Structure formats: C-alpha cells, structure tokens
Amino acid sequence: MTVQLSTDCCIAGGGPAGMMLGYILARAGVRVVVLEKHADFFRDFRGDTVHPSTMEAMSELGLLERFLQRPHDEISQLSAQIGETVVKVADFGHLPTHARFIAMMPQWDFLDFLREEGRRFPNLDVRMRAEAVDVIRGGGRVTGVKVQGPDGAYDIAAKLVVAADGRTSTLRDKAGLTPRAFGTPIDVLWMRLPRRAGDENLPLGRMDAGHMLVMIPRGDYFQCAFVVPKGGYDAIRDKGLPAFRAQIAQAAPMMADRVEQLASWDEIKLLTVTVDRLEQWWTPGLAFIGDAAHAMSPVGGVGINFAIADAVAAANILAEPLIADRVTDAVLGGIQRRREGPVRLMQAIQTAIQNRVLAPVLKADRPLTVPWPLKLLDRFAWLRRLPALAVGTGFRIEHVRAGEARKP
Numbered sequence: 001m002t003v004q005l006s007t008d009c010c011i012a013g014g015g016p017a018g019m020m021l022g023y024i025l026a027r028a029g030v031r032v033v034v035l036e037k038h039a040d041f042f043r044d045f046r047g048d049t050v051h052p053s054t055m056e057a058m059s060e061l062g063l064l065e066r067f068l069q070r071p072h073d074e075i076s077q078l079s080a081q082i083g084e085t086v087v088k089v090a091d092f093g094h095l096p097t098h099a100r101f102i103a104m105m106p107q108w109d110f111l112d113f114l115r116e117e118g119r120r121f122p123n124l125d126v127r128m129r130a131e132a133v134d135v136i137r138g139g140g141r142v143t144g145v146k147v148q149g150p151d152g153a154y155d156i157a158a159k160l161v162v163a164a165d166g167r168t169s170t171l172r173d174k175a176g177l178t179p180r181a182f183g184t185p186i187d188v189l190w191m192r193l194p195r196r197a198g199d200e201n202l203p204l205g206r207m208d209a210g211h212m213l214v215m216i217p218r219g220d221y222f223q224c225a226f227v228v229p230k231g232g233y234d235a236i237r238d239k240g241l242p243a244f245r246a247q248i249a250q251a252a253p254m255m256a257d258r259v260e261q262l263a264s265w266d267e268i269k270l271l272t273v274t275v276d277r278l279e280q281w282w283t284p285g286l287a288f289i290g291d292a293a294h295a296m297s298p299v300g301g302v303g304i305n306f307a308i309a310d311a312v313a314a315a316n317i318l319a320e321p322l323i324a325d326r327v328t329d330a331v332l333g334g335i336q337r338r339r340e341g342p343v344r345l346m347q348a349i350q351t352a353i354q355n356r357v358l359a360p361v362l363k364a365d366r367p368l369t370v371p372w373p374l375k376l377l378d379r380f381a382w383l384r385r386l387p388a389l390a391v392g393t394g395f396r397i398e399h400v401r402a403g404e405a406r407k408p
Contacts, residue, residue, distance in 0.1 A: 007031045007125070008322045010145055010158035012132035012171050014038075016107070017290030017307035018164035019114040019126075020057070024315035026124035027061070029405030030322045033156060034124070035147060037131035040108070048106050048218060049301040052092060052392040054308045055099035060400040064098060067113055073104040073217045078387075080205040082370045087378035090388040097397070104218055107304065134174050135161065135286060142175070142285030160318065160327050161286045164311070167274055169292035175283050179276035179295070182351055185359040187233060188271040188298055189226040193248075194258045195219070206251055209364040213251040216301075225271075225298065226251070229362050233270050241265060273297055275347055275354075281340070282332035289314055289335065294343045297350035299358075300391050306343060312398035313338045319402040342395040349390070 009025055011018045014036025022034040050072075058064040078090040092100045118124045129150045136144040136155060144157040163171035172179070195217060205214045212227040226248065228236060236244055245259035262268065277294040281287065290307030297303075317334045321327045361368065370378075377383050389395075 004147075004154040004156065005033070006157040007033045008158065009033075009160045009162060009318070010132070010156050011035065011162045011164055012145060013163065013165035013169075013290075013292070014111065014115075014126065014128075015164060015166065015290065015307070016110065016304045017311045018162070019111050019118075020308050021162060021164065021289065021311035021315055022124055022126065023114050023118045023121075024061070024312065024400060024402055025319055025322065026118060026121040027404050028315070028319040028323070028402040029123070030319060031123045032125065033158070034126045035130045035132050035145070036126065036128050039129050048104055048216060048223060049304065050103040050105055050110060051302065051305040051394070052095050052097040052099050052101070053394055053397045054305050055103065056097045056397055057308065057312050057400055059098045063113075063117060066117075067110075068099075068103065070105060070109050070113060071219060072109075073219075074101040075104060075204070075217070076101040077384075078391075079203045080207070080374070081203040082374065083208050083368045085370050086203050087370055087374045088381075088384060089374065089377055090391060091381065091384040092388045092392050094385050095388060095392050097392070102301075102392070104216060106218065132161075132163075132165065132171055135171055137285075140284060142283065145171070159285075159322060159325060160332075162314070163286060163288045163292045164290050164307075165292055167276070167291040167295040169288070171286065172278070172288060172292055175286055177278060177280070177283070177288075179278045179293075181274065181276040182347065184273045184275050184297060184351070184354050185230050186354055186362070187228050187230055187273050189228060189233065189236075190269045190271055191224050191226070191262060191267055192221045193224050193255055194261055195221050199254075202254075207361050208251070208368050209366055210362060211247060211251045212358060212361055213248065215252065224248075227358055227362065229359075230273070237265060244268075271298065273354075275351060277343065277347065281336040282329070284329055284332075285327075287314065287318075287332050287335055289339075293336075293339075294347065296343075296347065297354060299350040299353050300346070302346060302391060302394055306346065306394055309342070309394055309396070309398045310335070310339050312400055316398070316401040338398075345395055346390070 008031040011034045022032045026032045132145040134146040135142045214225040215222040249256040274295040281293045289310035
C-alpha cells in the first residue's frame with residue numbers, strides 16, 4: 001500500500017462535524033481531505049434540527065441567506081402536550097442570534113449545501129465512498145490514515161487526523177480509546193407519518209401514561225420519534241405491526257387515519273440511544289469531535305449542533321497551527337478544554353430527563369398531570385427563554401474566528 005496523497009488535515013467522517021470543520025479550515029487556507037464512506041449523504045432518520053447556534057456560524061461564514069433558500073420549516077416556539085393539556089415550553093424569539101428559530105431541514109440537504117459551497121476552495125477534497133479504516137503511526141504519534149476507497153486501499157499522510165466518524169468511531173477503536181458510558185433507559189423508533197394542511201401548530205412532543213411521541217415537521221410529512229424502554233423494540237415487534245400502529249394512534253389520535261402508511265417494519269428504524277464521553281479527546285496527531293468524542297441523547301435534538309460547535313471551536317484552534325505546522329498536544333487539548341464544559345452540562349441534563357421524566361412516563365399506568373416546572377414555563381413567558389437558550393445555543397455559541405485566506 002502506498003501513500004496516495006499528503007495533506008495538512010484529514011477528517012474521517014462527512015457528517016455535520018466533519019463537513020463544517022473541513023469547510024472552515026479550507027476557507028482559512030488549510031489543505032483538507034474529508035473522507036465519507038457512503039456514496040451520498042442520503043441517510044434518513046438523522047438529526048434534522050438546525051439550531052440558532054449553527055445558523056449563527058453560517059451567518060459569520062456568509063452562508064446563511066443561501067442556506068435558508070433551501071426548503072425548510074421554521075419553529076420559533078416549542079410546545080408539548082401532557083395528557084390533554086398543551087403547555088408552552090420554549091421561545092427562541094429573544095436569542096442573541098441572527099436566526100431566532102430552529103430550521104427543520106433534512107440533514108442530507110445541510111451536508112450537500114456545505115459540499116457545494118466548499119467547491120470554491122481547491123484545497124478542500126471531499127472524497128465519497130472513502131472510509132478511514134485504520135490510523136498510521138510514526139514517531140509516537142498518528143501520522144495519517146489507511147483508506148478503503150472505491151478503487152482499492154491507499155494511505156493518506158497528514159499533519160493531523162480528526163475523527164468525526166460518529167458514535168461507533170472506527171478510528172477511536174483503532175486508537176485504543178473507550179468512552180465512558182453513562183447508561184440510558186430509553187431507545188427511539190423513527191418513522192414517517194403524513195403531514196396535512198392544518199397540522200402547522202401541533203405540539204412537538206406528546207406524552208401520557210406509557211408513551212411519548214415527538215413529531216418533527218419536515219415538508220409533507222412528520223419525522224416521528226416514538227420513545228420505548230431500552231431494549232424494548234423486540235417485544236413491540238413481537239406484538240405485530242397493527243398493535244404498534246394502535247400505540248401511535250393512542251399517542252397522537254389525529255394520526256389514527258394515517259398510521260396505515262406504516263406498511264412494514266422496514267419503515268421503522270431503531271435508534272439505540274447512547275450517552276457517553278471520552279476522558280481525553282485526543283492522542284498525539286489525532287483529535288476527536290462530535291459523536292466520536294461524546295455521544296448525545298436525542299433529548300432536545302441538540303446532537304448535530306453540539307457536533308458543529310465542536311467543529312467551529314476546533315477550526316478556530318487548529319487553523320493557524322496547521323498552516324504553521326505546529327500542532328502540539330497542547331493545541332489538541334485546547335479543543336477539549338473549550339468544549340467539554342457545555343457537553344458535560346448538556347449530557348447531565350439529558351440523563352436527568354431520561355431517568356426522571358421519560359422512564360417514569362413509560363412505566364406510568366395512570367393519566368399524567370403537568371409537572372410544576374412546565375406549569376411555570378407555560379405561565380411566565382420570560383421563563384421560556386431559558387430552555388430556548390439551552391437548546392438553541394448549547395450554553396455557548398462558538399463564533400467563527402478562523403479568518404478567510406487571502407486569494408493569490
């Protein structure tokens with residue numbers, strides 16, 4: 001196997017973190033290769049919520065106006081239905097950002113947008129059907145990656161490798177690192193249900209004794225998340241598809257005449273929920289961001305935006321050292337120091353919600369009443385700014401500091 005090319009930074013994974021990091025670094029003048037193992041970005045049932053913090057970065061890159069020209073839905077307030085009562089939960093209208101709403105856009109559109117915009121940088125090489133399968137070591141550090149591409153195997157030498165290859169990160173395994181798992185009592189079943197005229201103001205989440213359903217608007221359908229007990233999918237499937245349709249209709253009665261659209265189990269995807277975090281997000285020559293460093297719960301839909309915040313922070317920290325060929329261990333440690341606090345806080349909140357709210361709801365055998373914190377949010381509009389801040393900005397907005405390289 002021979003080295004096919006040499007680059008400044010090789011990024012494993014063409015998801016939100018990898019594509020955003022690649023774009024900002026290339027914009028700053030860094031030579032970047034992004035490896036995406038699939039032939040395209042079309043993967044259904046992924047995070048489709050683009051939060052205000054992400055759109056703030058897009059604005060600072062001069063991309064927001066063009067980005068919002070792509071089809072999307074905008075949600076400026078969040079509400080939930082507890083039993084028969086609808087409560088207001090969050091209001092994004094007061095955030096210190098250009099976009100004061102959540103944009104609901106399929107993730108493949110977001111990734112394709114970044115790839116298209118990145119074509120203006122000749123130093124950005126996005127390789128599809130190319131998977132980083134192992135690290136290359138030399139002199140006590142990672143010096144590149146082994147790649148399996150459509151035409152065979154080859155090596156890429158790099159000043160720095162960044163693993164943005166998700167919660168089942170191959171490079172994390174090859175580096176011998178194991179994240180600390182925090183446990184979770186839930187899994188999620190994803191599916192599509194039709195969206196009709198008049199559905200615009202439906203509550204995002206619905207919960208009552210024994211069930212919880214989240215319905216995310218996406219064009220002419222809802223991307224629906226049905227929360228189930230950890231490991232409970234097989235038992236649900238054993239009861240048959242008609243019984244599952246009945247559960248969905250019970251959770252959302254207005255969907256009773258639409259659940260027949262679920263014609264087979266192939267249309268229902270299991271997301272095994274994981275919450276974990278690396279103790280150290282780097283090893284010499286190799287850094288981890290996004291789910292490869294910290295898998296987030298789907299609670300709050302913040303995973304994609306925390307991954308992108310990691311990418312923005314990493315680009316700010318890495319751009320100049322990469323150009324100057326001075327990527328030290330201290331530089332890599334700076335990414336973790338910048339991002340670990342918000343991640344720890346959000347994971348603690350997610351774990352508390354999973355254990356103290358969602359798990360008891362799934363076990364409940366009597367109608368739910370609205371808990372007092374939600375009553376306060378519903379009653380006092382100013383309080384709704386707090387969950388909006390947590391969800392919309394992730395506790396810290398990462399502004400783009402890496403400058404754009406001057407054109408020759």
